[in-house]
Amino acid sequence: MRALIAAEALKLRTTRTFFALTLGSLAVSLAVTAAIGAAGEVERQIPAGRQALAAAGIVQIAAGILGILAITSEFRHGTVTPTLLVTPDRRRLVVAKLVVHLLAGLALGLLSFGLGAAIALAALDARGIPSGLSGGEVLATIAGGAAGTALFAAVGLGVGALLRNQVGAIVLTLAWLYALEPLLTLVPGIGDAVKTYGFAALSSGLSDTAAADPEADLLAQLPAGVLLAAYALVLLAAGAAVLRRRDIA
């Protein structure tokens, strides 16, 4: 298993896509975090630090796409064939990819939330606005944000295994996160549930940062993390089951 994980780690860092996605999303996330910290309008009822650090979660989309690519690019370029010839057990392959992408997501999240916190707090401080966060709360946000980024990579991996088609999986995921889920929050009856249990809400809850809707009722960090992990697990189990039975023709 260690050899397989090492192989998947090598695969991950030997395409330019990996660097483009991670470094690109990190740059955007830090730039937006810095901009909010330095010039953003601050809502009174939510600590300013939580508002600025919400932008650090931008990398979670990139982590999700990395997860999607892990399996779909193997199908797209046919490399799934040589891969399965050295690793016939498709569940082990998914587990190895999961380990690698969880670690990559964790590192990306740590960088984004860690550097983001340093930048945002310094920027707010320079404007004389109190962040409203204790040192412990800042650390909890960094930890939660990193865990959330890792879990988004896992969710992406599950979606990729399930759908196999690269463009389809990415389009569907982005459509869900940016269009369908926000629309669902407007539907009477389920809107409030989506504002608490949707992917965006769980990401905010897990990192304990401000949600899009300041009135939204977010879960605490731990339950948000457990629920997001459960989503990832369900998608991964379904994806692995589908992958196992699929003909690689």
Added chain:
Amino acid sequence: MPALAVDHLTKRFGATLAVDDLSFSVEAGTVVGFLGPNGAGKTTTLRALLGLVAPDAGSATIEGRPFAELSDPAHTVGAMLEGGLQHPGRRGRDHLRALARAAGVPAARVEELLELVDLREAAGRRAGGYSLGMRQRLGLATALLGDPRVLVLDEPANGLDPQGIRWLRDFLRSLAAEGRAILVSSHVLAEVAQTADEVVVIHRGRSVAQAPLSRLMAQRAGGVRVAGPDAERLAARLRGDGAEVVAEPSGAVLVRDRTGEQVGRVVAEEQLVISELSPLGSSLEEIFFELTHDEEGAPA
């Protein structure tokens, strides 16, 4: 036990019957050519052998076991399908290294193989910039990673230049001489004619022949075509002798298993009048075409 065996293999994709009750085997130390026109079911058969598609009926095994049950697949069987299959954004060396790690093969073997397939200089470039021949050679290196006892190669000569084809032919022979079993597919018979000990010809998912090439040629290519006023009488006489004779609609006859001289003697003995006596086309391509084209009215 054969190194590789396909036993009554059947595979459907939706309404398409890709492989239909196909059986053949490859013994250790031999090269078997797996021939058929494009779309005959070759790749599906190879994919079933490699555990990539699940058979609907029958089995495909390597050293007696389905691929998924091999304890050490990378050192048992190596394969190249569809020209290698590499990520265009990954360097050739990294492609091999990642697979080597998963297979538990040392990095030194990667360098050895890059040297062998003459890709040392190109190994630092991304595979998207490789020519077809370079991708094929990288694919061949991939197949050889675990120094496997069984090799499955799908159209390995595609994109190779004449020297490359010749090198590949000698290389496959030397691997077989070491006791390895090699199954090599092609849609061009001539490509495997000088390499294969035996050929399996399939058409529409079914086996139409498995034999050493020399026997196939003797069976299929022998014979003569005779035309003329007494062709029918000649046919009757030859049939009486037990020859295989086919009448053409034009009135000419094809004598399958007699040489021109043998037929000539009968013509002289019987004092028959003929206008033409010619050896049947005997090129490999003609045999291959004869085996794999659909005759009118023949069941597909």
